[in-house]
Amino acid sequence: MANGKIITLLIIPLLLIPTISYVYAHWTDTVFKQYKFRFFCVESEIKSYKVLTERKYNDDKITVYPTAEELEEMGGTSTLQISSIIPEPGWYIWIGLVIHNQGIPPVLVDEPTFEFSDPNGVADWFTHTEYYYGPFNKGEFATADPYVWDGIKYYELPPDYPQTTPPVRLEHCEKLILWIKLELSAEYPGPMDFSLQIAIKLTSALAPTP
Amino acid sequence: MLVPMLLITISAFAYAQWSTQLTCLTTLTTAQEDIEITNWTINYTNTPDINSNGVILGDELTIIEVIDPTNGQIIGLDITADPVFPGWVLHLILEIYNRPSPYSVNVNVSYTLYCWNETTQQWEQITEENLQNLFSITYLDGFYLDPDLTQPMPSNYIVSPDQYFYKSEYLKLNEDAPPTLQGQSIEIKVEIYAEWAGV
Numbered sequence: 001m002a003n004g005k006i007i008t009l010l011i012i013p014l015l016l017i018p019t020i021s022y023v024y025a026h027w028t029d030t031v032f033k034q035y036k037f038r039f040f041c042v043e044s045e046i047k048s049y050k051v052l053t054e055r056k057y058n059d060d061k062i063t064v065y066p067t068a069e070e071l072e073e074m075g076g077t078s079t080l081q082i083s084s085i086i087p088e089p090g091w092y093i094w095i096g097l098v099i100h101n102q103g104i105p106p107v108l109v110d111e112p113t114f115e116f117s118d119p120n121g122v123a124d125w126f127t128h129t130e131y132y133y134g135p136f137n138k139g140e141f142a143t144a145d146p147y148v149w150d151g152i153k154y155y156e157l158p159p160d161y162p163q164t165t166p167p168v169r170l171e172h173c174e175k176l177i178l179w180i181k182l183e184l185s186a187e188y189p190g191p192m193d194f195s196l197q198i199a200i201k202l203t204s205a206l207a208p209t210p
Numbered sequence: 211m212l213v214p215m216l217l218i219t220i221s222a223f224a225y226a227q228w229s230t231q232l233t234c235l236t237t238l239t240t241a242q243e244d245i246e247i248t249n250w251t252i253n254y255t256n257t258p259d260i261n262s263n264g265v266i267l268g269d270e271l272t273i274i275e276v277i278d279p280t281n282g283q284i285i286g287l288d289i290t291a292d293p294v295f296p297g298w299v300l301h302l303i304l305e306i307y308n309r310p311s312p313y314s315v316n317v318n319v320s321y322t323l324y325c326w327n328e329t330t331q332q333w334e335q336i337t338e339e340n341l342q343n344l345f346s347i348t349y350l351d352g353f354y355l356d357p358d359l360t361q362p363m364p365s366n367y368i369v370s371p372d373q374y375f376y377k378s379e380y381l382k383l384n385e386d387a388p389p390t391l392q393g394q395s396i397e398i399k400v401e402i403y404a405e406w407a408g409v
Binding site: 028029030031032033034035036037038039040041042103104105205206 | 244245246247258260276284285286287288289290291292293294295296302304306317347379381383387389391392393394395396397398399400401402403404405406
């Protein structure tokens with residue numbers, strides 16, 4: 001009987017401890033708030049493009065991905081891939097881009113990057129020069145005088161319009177016109193009629209608070 | 211229910227062992243904390259109308275009340291903001307009620323912040339400082355005694371049954387948020403506790 005009492009003395013506190021813990025745990029009520037955030041994206045993209053050059057370089061020799069129709073469906077791209085047969089030293093094309101900040105936060109558009117497929121080691125013979133115009137708030141670039149975009153011919157490039165120095169800050173919905181002259185050196189010794197693929201990739205980042 | 215049942219069991223056990231000495235059986239009725247969200251208001255936000263459809267609340271910013279099906283009380287709010295951008299702000303005010311009942315008790319209120327860990331698939335406690343360091347989110351809050359937020363709740367304040375109190379929450383994505391956050395999603399949970407303040 002004495003042993004039973006001792007065991008009882010031990011067991012009762014042992015049972016009471018979890019009971020008290022249970023009681024304490026249930027003497028707390030909660031409400032909650034659950035937040036889910038998705039962080040902004042930099043959404044400056046190429047919304048439209050042009051490739052202009054002399055007719056002798058242009059006759060079905062140049063292909064661009066995405067095509068104008070594909071780009072329309074995609075709603076924009078950050079990379080343009082251009083392929084061409086290069087017939088002679090001094091070959092050149094002008095690539096025009098309409099860059100649009102479709103996102104909310106302002107962005108800085110910097111110099112694009114170029115990736116050459118270079119099976120014959122010819123990339124070093126190419127030069128590229130960039131010309132920046134804008135930013136334009138709406139569609140003023142289309143009616144700019146002198147021409148910046150609409151109606152411009154290859155021989156009028158680069159546009160005789162005040163240039164902007166990169167990086168260019170684009171607020172929400174603002175647009176930037178970028179003309180790139182890509183050229184094969186006149187000193188290039190050959191061989192010719194090689195195929196060139198080049199990817200032009202947009203560089204943009206979130207703009208700091210002014 | 212469980213507590214009286216356990217106590218009866220313990221008492222019966224004790225009675226059986228100490229039958230000659232113990233003749234008193236104690237019953238216990240537990241007190242009850244019962245808080246609920248009775249109202250919420252957006253005091254300020256600069257959430258933009260991204261898709262220009264004229265709707266922000268219910269589109270770029272959604273707030274869904276979570277209802278306890280057993281009693282119809284609002285026990286939570288699910289808030290989604292998509293997207294948030296540097297400089298984005300949301301200031302939300304909750305009205306919370308310590309519901310009276312025959313067993314209502316005085317309570318102390320507190321809160322804990324959690325962040326959902328995608329790797330471990332668990333809620334993990336996070337400090338305001340880490341929220342700032344990891345996600346560039348400034349979290350400022352406070353309990354108040356009035357809806358206009360003019361009377362901060364003193365520390366160790368005891369909320370009585372049938373009393374309302376208010377929680378202000380101010381969240382801001384800092385202007386210097388790094389571009390590496392772009393496209394990421396995070397989930398934060400704020401649990402507000404009402405604990406029995408004791409006898």
